[in-house]
Amino acid sequence: MGAWVVPGYTEARELGAGASGRVVLATHEETGLPVAVKYLSERFRSDESFVRGFRSEARLLGALDSPYVVGLYEYVEAPRGAAIVMELVDGVALRALIAREGSTGPEAALVVLKGSLLGLAAAHRAGVVHRDYKPENVLVAADGSSKLVDFGIAAGRGATPGVAGTPAYMAPEQWNGAPASPAADVYAATATFFECLTGRKPFTGDNFAELALHHIDSPVPDGQAPEPLRPLIRRGMAKSPHERPENAAAFVTELEAVAAAAYGPDWEERGRGRLAALAALLPLLLPSSGGGVSEGTTVFATTTLPTPPPRPRWRLPRGVPAGAAALVLALLLALAARAGVDGSNGDKAAEAFATTSTGPGTSAPGPDASPPSPSLSPSDSGSPEPSPS
Template sequence: MGLFRNWREHATQTEGEPTDSTSVPPPPPPVPYGNEDKVSAGEQDYTASPDEHPDPADHTDPAATDRQASSAPAGERSIDANAADGSGSATDADGADVSADSADYADAADDSTTDAHSAKVPDSNDDPSKNVDEGDASQADGEPPSNSDEEASEDSSNDDNVALTDPLVGMKISDRYRVEKLLARGGMATVYVAYDERLERPVAVKVMHPHLAEYDNFVERFRREARSAARLIHPSVVTVFDQGTVAGSGYLVMELVNGSNLRTILNEQGALTLDQSLAYIESVLNALAFAHAHGVIHRDIKPENVLVPKEGNVKVADFGLAGAASDVSAATTGSVMGTVAYLAPELVSENEADARSDLFSVGIMLFEMLTGHTPFEELSVYQTVKAHAEQDIPAPSELEPWIPTEVDDFVCSLAARMRSDRPHSAQDALEQLVRIRSQLPESLLERKADVEPAVDSQATDRIKLRGETVALPVTATKSTQSVRIEKQHPKKRRRTPLIIATVITLLIAAGASFTWWWFEYGPGSYITVPNIAGATVEEGQRTLEPLNVQVLVEERYDDVVPESIIIDTRPSGGNQVHKSGVVTLLVSLGVEMVDVPDLTNKPADEIDDLLAGAKLTRGDTTEEFHESVPKGKVISQSPESGEVVKHDTAVNVVISKGREPISVPSVVGLTVDEAQQAIS
């Protein structure tokens, strides 16, 4: 506690100076003391000796801290947002991307990013980005050190001030990692750009918040998950180089990625083309298939944890960290960590996850990439969790009718409520995706949802987030008092009617806007699909006509439902669809009948392929001698070639064993006549 108190006193401005309460308080100083537990990917295990650490006394004395900060090179103490060094991207405390090249700060709780160059935070009005853990969701995680709404030039100077007070900037961890720049603070950790002096490369260092170290299960789980993550060496996984503890807080050293995250891209573009979406998800599934094969489950797949480099593969970050955090959260609050919009139902109801839990998150993320929305984004946290547990997500084509059925089915299977209805593994899902993508026409792959971007990439003002906790400046009290005194002045009273009229006008406008939203995008814009399974196409179309939805007909064979009868609808009866959406009638073509191919004189090893291509199966196989049909080829079949039979009918075949061998008697020692007589 003494160390924490001294640090706070050092970080606090001197008496009489205005306090910038818009700055997010820096974390307690994770200064390296004593030995540290470490594991390194691709290196030998290394334990720092006491001689390698700075004198702890230098960090308990505020004056000593000042001397160290002032003596360090400027590049080691400044958080200059425009610095060119350390260009790259890491993940914030909860998995959000932080780009040193663009200085993006990812907000883990509110799923937003901030550009330090322009002091801009995208407007993220997506309710589903709220965390289940309410205690964590209330924090403005991952924001830059200052919440100032001034221009970028002023923000830059504020950043410099924060750099001087952040105890880690300009210092060295484990006598190896020189911390150069603060990237982001989140609910779990603070992320810095650092330089690995031993291997001479820039890295990202994530220092976990000290309060997490109070829980033994977190510390042990963090070490275990870090070791597992360090073994994941894959082009689509952000590499963990090293881990250890500093002043009781765990830290990770990770690959610094030069680019931005998927959340930033979605905020700027609204949605992605079908081809981009499938390509990004292909990389994510590649990463998950590799991680799952090594026994590592992510548990918190979301756009903030998907990094998009300027060159190379899309990468997934923060493997295993959500599991470590959930252990603490479940033990202390009875809740789980995760972002509601992407959280699998079983994680909330049972706090259990397997590989298919990650696939649910991938399905929701693909839905958002294609449509610009998450499935239940208009709902509250509780309602979203309840909807995931009780409702199937709508097909993406309900929002964007041009999206093909194959993609609809793929998204809905990934995000199925029941784990048993999802693909068996990430590898299975990857194979399905590759097959679907290869069959789609180029013109369709280039299509994109017409969605307004959440952020104007050219804007420089910081946009306030809904539900965001914003610190008020100390001068706000003074302003309030000033206004209170001025209200006693007669001139102030003359403004009362104008204020009332303005308020009434705003209320009317807000009411009109809400009414428009309710019937265009809110609950009032959705209608319930009637149950018309078993009706004819004409009857179904007449039933749907008053709803003014677009009706499509998709035909398929069915062994039970008669021809021209509706098998089902998509979405099914009882579910809701947007009033401008699409209802697809799945109409039966009856039982599928196929022609039996000619198998005679075909090699036996080709029979199965020929039958599979004709949607038939092989039945009984017998072998017989034959005078003219060569060995190994088909003599006859049943049913015969040309017959029309039901699909999957078994075809029996007779295979030739060749000519029957003849027994020749021994004629040794016999006369010619006797030999001829014996042979005949």
């Protein structure tokens, strides 16, 4: 039996895949509208905690109204799967631009940072912390604009869901499992800004423990960035969350003042032009580049929810102090607990589809709790994946 397909959509091709699912390009059969469909992986379909987190991500997207965050069309659950149908961004991941070009240049980096912060600001206003901001989760469109995606491990402000994130971009307090805060998103956005400016991550290490020590104790490497922008990096990556801007919106104000003083009033226009030029160098990565088609249909029932208001084994580095060793032990315990979630519980699926759609004339609820299990994403950290212990 083939993979389940959301009814009413014709699939064209896969846009990306990961451990928790895949994203495909599809067309809404009734309107011809191209969309992106994110499917929950089959291995997690019978795990209620993952389904609950997936459902929460959809509800969160429906609650956000920002041109800097990918929009939600509908959420579908069925006996054979679950899917989030989203706005299609005809763009490429910021990671691909950095991988090809290295440094994007200061004005383009400032445009990426501003757009990211505006997307994060929408989430922060809704009381939500993204917790996994990184270049993979920023899409740059052909016109140089950008959108924030993947709220898969987002959490309510002040929630304590455990250690989670991508190590290369995690704020010091994230490593300690501190309550989720907008300041942690500011840190991750600034770390990505640094990577756009320099072509490299702020800190690297052979393993998670070494990265943790760098983020917690090592000086912010602002000296590698252009001199006018170093104050932004020092502010955004300050070790203490209280020394960073309170939230993304506050940081935008600082960014605009610094950018105008350093590069003149037209910095944003030039930066967007530069990003558009970089995206044009990767035409085959654009969803509009074409591909094959797969399709499937079935009968389903629709439930409408409110819509948004208007738009392990690690090597410790030499000389690790006792306090850091305790931190690493805590991380090991968190990941060991996470590993226990991978099994299937064999629960029976529901008999009918449940579809969440964001139709006109309704209003959206606040986001649910975040996915319950802590996680670290090693693929982007520059360090090896932890082996099971």
